Amino acid sequence: PLAYQCHLARRGYGNFIDNVRIYVKGGTGGMGLPRFGGEGGKGGDVWLVAEEKMTLKRIKDKFPRKRFLAGTGANSCVHALKGAKGTDCRVPVPLGISVISSHGKQIGELNKPGDCLLIAHGGLGGCLDTNFLPSKGQIQIVHLDLKLIADVGLVGFPNAGKSSLLSKISHAKPQIADYAFTTVKPELGKIMYPDYKQVSVADLPGLIEGAHANKGMGHKFLKHVERTKQLLFVVDISGFQLSSKTPFRTAFETILLLTQELELYNKQLRTKPALLAINKMDLPNAQDSLNELMKQLQNPQGKLIYCVVTSYL
Template sequence: MTEGNFVDYVKVHVNSGKGGQGSTHLRREKFVAKGGPDGGDGGRGGHVIIKGNKNLWTLVHYKFKKHFKAGHGEHGSRQRSTGADGADVYLEVPLGTVVRDTESNAILFEITEDGEEKILAKGGLGGRGNWHFKSATNQTPRYAQPGLPGEEKQLTLELKVLADVGLVGFPNAGKSTLLSVITSAKPKIADYEFTTLKPNLGIVEYRDFQSFVMADIPGIIEGAAEGKGLGHYFLRHIERNATLLFLIPADSKDVSKEYQILLDELRRYNPELLDKQRLVAISKADMLDDELINEMDSLMKEDFKDVEYIFISSVAQKGIQELKDKLWVMLNN
């Protein structure tokens, strides 16, 4: 999937159908002089419905089509015939889609299950026909109810990537390189920050034909939780990952400080993110000899008491299988 086709944020305009009008028909038949009212009810207006689809991965199908309008209900007719309901309109979305009211930014609901349906805009009720209003004192009512109008809404659809493992780190930490080595994904890789602007997904093949999904989340910068850069767009994808793999390059000035900054950004965005399982990978370890690795290891033991860490090199394929083993154990615990 190319980066341009990964759409994770769209605004849509939805209109439900209005209800059909009730009929004011009076029964007229041969040999029936005063048949009385027999006008039927109007049909319901069509709903606009959102539906989860596990086979979709992005919101790219709403990149250019953003207006959705359901059908109107048919009017009632004679012999108490109810008008047909308006046609419903379905918006299929990938699992992990959050629906917000665009004006208030309030979350309305989330779609997390395949086939799950929620009504975005309810169709208007059909009006009642004149036969509902007959009485002993008004035996031939010549009026009926009009149908109710539909709803019109401006909504925002946000996708939070569903993955088993999410890669977390600063820009240029080697996340895309690791994903390209450990999976069959082909993310854009270059020697400058923010090469990755959209999450990339890849399937990690494990032993005995088993697998798990890994997501390369665009790099976090300090202040991302306040929306600095594209912080909110990046951080929301981390919420859907079962395990977080922190990637810190071996040539970092202070590995422990980088890890704490990343943790602090997650904490400020959503404290619940810290409840997820975490593993730290020191990337670009091919730059270090055994003596430097042992020296770093002894220094890190104090600062990384609450989390496991591992030295890896995507280029030299160092520690990759051990990394897969650790992640597999964490996912299945």
């Protein structure tokens, strides 16, 4: 399963894409007019603009070359000594985008509809200071890194029942089956209330031990936890075992491992509000296992448990 999961990581795990590299270039400035002291127009700028229904896949499909060029500034002329500015290029992007430079530095984020980020300046038009020669626009290769924004993020090991839960509480239709790594891409669902309030829920693909060190698809999955407002840990009351070659973990050990993976990936995740859902209570001896788990949660032997509410599915 781990090799299969790594294969999916290389392919972008299905049609869901959360990272795209694009080429952007600001427009060249316009020529100045030495005879009359005319100034060329500034080159256009390249902007990223956050739009609600946009996805990185749509960007990739609509702009397969992933090149975005702003317009050239107008030359100065006798009839227009001040050349017009070149046309700006506005690139629509999804909400939740982090913009990373080719050197790995974060340039900015776009989290709300209408958020704009200037990522390539247009060149200056020719003027007296430049001997009336224009300058070229800024060129950058940037990564658009998507982190899902949701009210609640479902976190758990494979086959814990996260997809089943999402399918029951929302209109989402995730793939469900009784084997590890059923979910290979994040699924988003919305819970609709009679008063028209909505709660967005993200089913984040199952983690494995060592995900914080990027085992399996660790960082691809864990980064989506960062922007969810609240976490819901989904734990199988009967415990968890990834394969015959890995140790069996009780429900209590599963909770400890999940919290550990999140903390090792990003310590700030410890401060995020979290709930605990104990699943598969219809299994034999589930009530006895639950009673034992409650005792362990009340006395975790010095180990921090920050899941504060328990519910049964």
